[in-house]
Amino acid sequence: FPISNTKFMWNYERFCVFWRRGGNWAAFVLFWFFASAVIHALEHSEQNKELALEEESNRDVGFITGFLKEKRDDFQNDRKLTNQLERMIKLMDESPNMPRLWRKVDFELVMAKHKMIKSTVEVVRDEFLRIKEGLGKDDSSGRELADAFIKLLSEDDTVSAFRQLGEDHEKKVVADKKETEKKCLEKKNEGQPCEENWSFWHSLHFTSNVFSTTGRGTKTPITTGGKLATIILIIIQIPFFLHCLATTAAPINMMLDTILGISSKHDDLEDLPMETANSRQRQLVMLKGLLVLASVLLIHMIVAAVYRFCTTGWSFSDVLYFEFVRTASVGFGDIIPEDEFALAGAILKNLLINIPAQIVTFAMFVRVLPLIS
Numbered sequence: 001f002p003i004s005n006t007k008f009m010w011n012y013e014r015f016c017v018f019w020r021r022g023g024n025w026a027a028f029v030l031f032w033f034f035a036s037a038v039i040h041a042l043e044h045s046e047q048n049k050e051l052a053l054e055e056e057s058n059r060d061v062g063f064i065t066g067f068l069k070e071k072r073d074d075f076q077n078d079r080k081l082t083n084q085l086e087r088m089i090k091l092m093d094e095s096p097n098m099p100r101l102w103r104k105v106d107f108e109l110v111m112a113k114h115k116m117i118k119s120t121v122e123v124v125r126d127e128f129l130r131i132k133e134g135l136g137k138d139d140s141s142g143r144e145l146a147d148a149f150i151k152l153l154s155e156d157d158t159v160s161a162f163r164q165l166g167e168d169h170e171k172k173v174v175a176d177k178k179e180t181e182k183k184c185l186e187k188k189n190e191g192q193p194c195e196e197n198w199s200f201w202h203s204l205h206f207t208s209n210v211f212s213t214t215g216r217g218t219k220t221p222i223t224t225g226g227k228l229a230t231i232i233l234i235i236i237q238i239p240f241f242l243h244c245l246a247t248t249a250a251p252i253n254m255m256l257d258t259i260l261g262i263s264s265k266h267d268d269l270e271d272l273p274m275e276t277a278n279s280r281q282r283q284l285v286m287l288k289g290l291l292v293l294a295s296v297l298l299i300h301m302i303v304a305a306v307y308r309f310c311t312t313g314w315s316f317s318d319v320l321y322f323e324f325v326r327t328a329s330v331g332f333g334d335i336i337p338e339d340e341f342a343l344a345g346a347i348l349k350n351l352l353i354n355i356p357a358q359i360v361t362f363a364m365f366v367r368v369l370p371l372i373s
Helices: 002-043 046-074 079-094 098-102 107-113 117-134 140-154 156-189 200-211 224-259 279-312 316-327 343-372
Strands: none
Touching: 002 200, 002 224, 046 079, 046 098, 117 140, 117 156, 140 156, 200 224, 200 343, 224 279, 224 343, 279 316, 279 343, 316 343
């Protein structure tokens, strides 16, 4: 028994050393891929596609119904109009099949088929006439622009151009429908779904938004299984990621303490006795280390911003804004590089940009915590 216990303790100690020296990160990356595969399996289905379309149609129908209800309240004195609006609201609001039918409506096709292009152009022209009348006399630039646009919309060539665009769109819709049906039939014969609604790299991007707590919301689970899996993922993956950040940030801070003048034998600056380092010395070392980490994070952010500036076509202010928001884990989701949805982008950008920035940020947080607590 003693020999067995000694062997167990030795193996356990070796495992702990391996775990803290990168084994936890290897396990985290494997878990990241596994979780992405689970989400992909749950969300990659025809059911998911139908649910996504249904959700979008529900929003559209809800918006129109809300608009009709608002107008109904404005016309309470007109009983005939109110009754007509009530019938429309009831039909749109209470029928579960309305969103399914509504998403089949193509308004551009309707306008082209029913020769409504000219009427629409005239409506827009009249609206700009109203806008022009509302502009002040001192707003010469606005009035000149409105005049130029009204003149352009009054020309027959403008109506002809829009009519040609509508006819081309009608032809394209018909051709695209035939091509889609053909490709769908070929994929079904091969046992594949018709459309790639949620690819594996979409899943990688989604799960990386979960563990980094960015939560941009560009892709969200729709199926019940996907939503339940996301709850479990949040419970497991975020603490796992924080553990990995903590075990990496600790040696970084210890190394900085050693370089900046605090003995490496002290694991925690807060535990240093007054005999070995007074309060001012501890604070000075903390601030120096914080300045070093902030400089590293700034350089990393600038390099990442330059890379995105060269690959996205965004303005440099947008790139800096995106990098700062991403590093802060705020995640508004207003601008997102398209290549993050590619397989290489989802993996490499997390390993080379997002995770290193999170490590440095976490090390800064751990370092500044004693100063503000």
